[in-house]
Amino acid sequence: MAEFIAYLIAGIATGAIYALAAIGFTLVWQTSQTINFAQGEFVMLPAVLILLAVKLFGLPLWAGGLLGIAVFLLIFGAGFKLVVVDPMIKHGVLPLAIATMALSTIMKEGAKDGFSAEAQSFPSLVPTDMVNLLGVSISLQHLAIIVVAFAAIGLLQWFVGGTRLGRQMQATAQNPTVARILGIPVERMVLLTFLLNAALAVVASLLISPIYLAKFSNGETIGLFAFIAAIVGGFNQVRGALVGGILIGVADSLAAAYISTQYRLAVPLVLLVAIILIKPEGLMGRKEERRI
């Protein structure tokens, strides 16, 4: 039982990270019909950029971290929208989706050639000790991940629902035409969404890299899990992405522990197909909300 709870908590921790990536993914989809197939690489890259900044300029970790994050937000928050999405959106959803696939290849191969083909360790922000809680030994790192991820998601929810800026963003996502008529600077709101997506990716990257190390190919799995989390939870909702992410994380952790470590990746696939067959609008989605 104690073992089971430990796996459960590990699953919730990784699931919370997938949820962060999935939330960014749905935000960007909602405001600009961009299906970002590079989402996994978005989570992979910040850690790599930080390590690269530390290595190249000999900076201390905190300065390298700030520089790496700033560069990432600039290029993959604002730059991604201005250079890739804006010129492409008029060609339709499919070419844009393919463009993000091309981008994912560039990011992955760029990280491999420009940084390292090997996995590099990434410093953890919290001690990696185990604590004993009511007879269950829990990794402090997992607890910290859960706290940080949920704080980030809570902050986001508050921002979107509780502030004027956030509500303007929501209006833009729901109906850009009406939002424009109401005087909301739609373009700026869309840009804000892309920046938020990049910021969520940074948080996810900082949380996951100490566990899975910084490696160019990490994005494949993270991306896959984030997409599946978004679909399982219901494509158009922050809440759905959260539930989907946790579900996938827990399913993955338990599958690795009790079924097969080699085929742990197969479990989300089964979950995905099951959801598509039974409830294609997602667990938390309502039928009319599904626009894809």
Added chain:
Amino acid sequence: MSAPAAQNSIASRRPARRIDAALIGLLLGAAILWFAPVGMGRYGTYVLSLWLVMSIGVMGLNLTLGYAGQSSLAQAAFMGLGAYATAILTTKYGVSWYAAFALSGLLTFAVGLLLGFPALRVRTHYLAFVTLAFSTLIWLLIRNEQWLTGGVYGISNINRPDFLGIKLFGALEFHRFVVVVTLVLSLKLWWLVRSPWGRAFTALRENPVRAASLGVDTRAYTLLAFAIGSAYGGFAGSLYAPLVEFIDPSPFSLSQSLFLLLMVVAGGSGYLFGPFVGALLGVVLPEWLRFAGSLYLIIFATIVLALLVICPQGVCGLIERGWHALRRKTGGAR
């Protein structure tokens, strides 16, 4: 609605002329490729054959993407299925290559139907996600089931087939065999795209709502296009195994599937010759750009990204655009 209808009738009249040109182009291309490797040496011949084999895989994906408007991220996985099925059947069970080739096609067709059915229940990009997950699964299977696939060590000593008693062991002989198979498969596709079936595929891509209102069973046709496209992946894999004579999991990974998809776009999705151009850019060009090394994938992806911004119809679309501009210019001069 009258304006699009008029446009459609013009569009449907134009391909009728282009189709004969396409047929001649295919036959001519095959004839050139039959003799092309003379004096190129073993490696040059191998690269040419590899180009054609990849073109078959890209062709299938072009049917899915370019004609039916669905993105599949598992074409390399389907190639892997075909390659491993062929390799296992021929090396372990002594099945003839021809039977293995047919079985590979059937297998991938069936798997395509199975995968596509749930995904296409909910239109658009769900197929991309399902195939994405599938491609990961196939890679795991190939790598982990060592008793069957040899795991990371792969399968070696895959024999090349005979043709009417002629042994095809040499690079040139096998290249010519590949040319014939490629020609047969591309003629089949050319016929398919021209047939009422193929017209339905195109109608789907151009205007799914209208196609549905005209009584086209959108889902069935999309599913069929995807399954046939996947079967072409299987055929390509089935040819790939005896060409390379050794297979391991690496050429069938997710990145390779993405790479194949980018080749479709680079060549021009929805064009009959698009896959050949795309595979040329993806397979042959890196041989000339050896100095770029592993950076080539980045260069290629950047080219595709740029093409998507400038001309989403790819190189074939660019050529067509240039051709029309030229004709208009000469027409105006007269």
